[in-house]
Amino acid sequence: MNHRALADDILLSASAQESPNVAITDKIYVKNHRQIGSQLETNIPKGAFKGATLDMLFQGENLAQLDDTTQERVLDFAEDFLDCDCQSNPYCGCAERKFMRYLLDLREQGLGPEAIVDVMSDDYMVYAYPGDVLSFLDNSVRTLEAVEELAAVEGDDEAKSEAREKKRTLSG
């Protein structure tokens, strides 16, 4: 297994497990969720990763009732985050992991929390509060620090430098 993938796995699973109640994906909201709800003639939850939201948005008949722009964004979201073959999709956790990977990628490209929120709104019509994105990024850096220390204790130089390098790309 390559080391970049390994550090990624550790980082993403740690972020997901850290405190399930405040996972960043619980703080990703559907933009215009009221408007979308009225197009579907039902209420959809505000949380983008809530089971009911995912169920509702991705039923073909519902999708067809949305205006073109919204439909496009919803389809992009499905393609990018819900494309796994797990039987329990969309409840398998892949979507949440992929979305965190997406946030980390934006950070690695040098974007700050507010710019990250702007990009996710443009890409998928979802938003978050920049403060929540910032906490997620801080937690990720702390997780990498822990990985680095553990690798140092175990004398795994490769994992250690990899965690350090990754931490550098995530630090502002």
Ligand SMILES: [Zn+2]
């Ligand atoms: Zn899956």
